[in-house]
Amino acid sequence: MSERILILGATSGIARGVAHALARRGHRLLLAARDRDELERLASDLRIRYGTEAGIIVFDVLDEAQHDVLCAALEGDSQALDGVVCAIGYLGDQERAFREADEARRIMRINYEAPALLLNRLAAVFEARGSGWITGIASVAGDRGRQSNFIYGSAKGGFALYLQGLRNRLARHGVQVLTVKPGFVDTAMTWGLPGLFLVADPMKVGEAIVRAREKGRNEIYVPGFWRLIMSIIRSIPEAVFKRLSL
Numbered sequence: 348m349s350e351r352i353l354i355l356g357a358t359s360g361i362a363r364g365v366a367h368a369l370a371r372r373g374h375r376l377l378l379a380a381r382d383r384d385e386l387e388r389l390a391s392d393l394r395i396r397y398g399t400e401a402g403i404i405v406f407d408v409l410d411e412a413q414h415d416v417l418c419a420a421l422e423g424d425s426q427a428l429d430g431v432v433c434a435i436g437y438l439g440d441q442e443r444a445f446r447e448a449d450e451a452r453r454i455m456r457i458n459y460e461a462p463a464l465l466l467n468r469l470a471a472v473f474e475a476r477g478s479g480w481i482t483g484i485a486s487v488a489g490d491r492g493r494q495s496n497f498i499y500g501s502a503k504g505g506f507a508l509y510l511q512g513l514r515n516r517l518a519r520h521g522v523q524v525l526t527v528k529p530g531f532v533d534t535a536m537t538w539g540l541p542g543l544f545l546v547a548d549p550m551k552v553g554e555a556i557v558r559a560r561e562k563g564r565n566e567i568y569v570p571g572f573w574r575l576i577m578s579i580i581r582s583i584p585e586a587v588f589k590r591l592s593l
């Protein structure tokens with residue numbers, strides 16, 4: 348059955364992979380992000396390629412007044428929303444964030460606070476209706492604090508915990524919540540970063556996310572081998588871990 352799906356952060360590399368996987372299945376998409384030109388390019392590509400509906404919503408998740416506008420537009424729409432994918436993210440600069448409150452605040456807000464505030468609103472609609480699904484993209488960076496990216500990692504870890512609690516609340520109301528923890532993926536976010544390994548193709552990652560959603564999974568690592576890598580990293584005793592330069 349064709350579903351109507353909102354993708355927040357739709358212009359992101361991983362979200363594009365998700366959008367292609369969903370459009371290929373005939374789902375109707377609403378693509379939301381800040382960059383109007385990129386959204387329009389993506390929407391027309393999806394329409395031409397798959398013959399599916401793709402609308403755009405220009406919005407900044409940091410502007411809470413725009414949450415009101417977005418939610419009002421969705422409520423006033425005759426077609427109901429079946430699902431939401433949240434791929435909004437900002438890696439930022441760890442060293443700068445450690446020294447400058449503005450950069451730290453931006454990382455914390457874009458990766459955790461602002462998406463959680465918006466998802467609260469959308470989740471309440473799904474809860475009242477007793478159906479729907481939410482897929483949120485967290486990160487392996489949220490599984491253990493590391494000196495090289497603990498400000499971004501702590502925001503992603505907070506977002507993962509938020510999604511876990513949301514799942515616990517909504518499961519009894521027939522609403523599925525999937526937490527996605529990607530490893531390194533080849534997108535604008537990671538372009539040119541040193542020291543990356545096992546970098547995944549965003550199209551394959553998008554397909555894996557959509558399949559996991561269809562199977563009703565709760566939490567996935569993509570690619571799947573990151574589950575093992577992260578369980579090893581989490582198992583290192585803190586007394587040893589604090590001396591590692593990770």
Ligand SMILES: NC(=O)c1ccc[n+]([C@@H]2O[C@H](COP(=O)([O-])OP(=O)(O)OC[C@H]3O[C@@H](n4cnc5c(N)ncnc54)[C@H](OP(=O)(O)O)[C@@H]3O)[C@@H](O)[C@H]2O)c1
Binds near residue numbers: 360407487
């Ligand atoms: N790439 C990786 O290796 C990796 C690994 C683990 C987790 N992740 C997570 O996976 C998700 C997607 O990552 P990606 O690498 O595909 O990201 P990306 O290409 O850097 O895209 C980031 C997305 O967030 C949107 N965004 C940023 N600030 C926003 C704001 N204030 N309001 C609305 N939208 C905003 C951007 O859209 P506009 O600029 O158009 O607004 C863009 O669509 C992110 O949550 C990221 O943290 C990525």
